[in-house]
Amino acid sequence: MKTAKLIPLYLLVIATAFLLSFFISQRETPNMQPDVLMSGRALPRFTLTNIYGERVALESFQGKVVLIFFGYANCPDVCPQVLRKYAELEQLLGPKASDVALIFITTDPFRDSPETLARLVEKYSSRIVALTGDWDELAEVWQKYHIRPLEKEEQAAFIAHSALIYIGDRNLVLRKILTPEMPAEDMLEQILPLL
Known part of the structure; x- marks a missing residue:
């Protein structure tokens, strides 16, 4: 009973x-999916700090096709995959690689200093533009790109973030959004018409 x-x-x-x-x-x-309506619009502008401590604006890549990915140095899975794809794309592009900007923006401003990002990208390619900044300026960029990696007070070991690669044309207009699972050869097919 x-x-x-x-x-x-x-x-x-x-x-x-x-x-x-x-x-x-x-x-x-x-929810880490970008607004589908972003496609065909100007890429949201930003100015962040590169591995040399210099301020870099998105506009400085005008005239190049840009690939933008958000991740962090201690990421165990998708970030290294994307950085390897960036390096593969550089090889596949050959002489046209100078017409493409491979951009990596941190989602972990607490740990990803310019020095940390320099050590990260040197494993893959010296052409990767790794960018960081303080939390407030990065939060503004994340919001514009519909990225929500963490709260200001959080310093988690694993940071959930989007796994999307934004591709902008030479006029810095968003043309495609790709996933890291796509083979580098298929990514190349998406990029070549924009060159």
């Missing part, structure tokens, strides 16, 4: 645990 009375209590505990885990998971994995 006592077991029958405890069943509703067990069900309530299980339901509460399920709901709690659902709400926590929703907070930890924010």
Whole structure:
């Protein structure tokens, strides 16, 4: 008889645990898809700091096709994959590589100093433009690109972030959004018409 009375209590505990885990998971994995309507619009402008401590504006890449990816130096999976794709694209482009800007913008301003990003990109290609900044200026860029990697107070070891590569034409207009799973050869096919 006592077991029958405890069943509703067990069900309530299980339901509460399920709901709690659902709400926590929703907070930890924010909606990271960009607004589809961004395509065909000017890439949102920014000015950030490169690995040499110099301020770099998106406009400085006018006349080049730009690829923009958001990630962080200690990322265990998708960021190294994208940086390898950047290096592969550079090889596949050959002499046309100078007409393409490969941009990596940090989602971890707490740890990704210019020096940290310099060590990261030297593993892949000296042509990768790695950019950082303080939290406030990066948060503004993240918002413009629909990226929500972390809250200002957080310094998590693993940072959820988008896994999209934004491609802008020579006039800095967004033309394509690609995923890191795409082979470098297929990415090249998407880039060549923009050159």
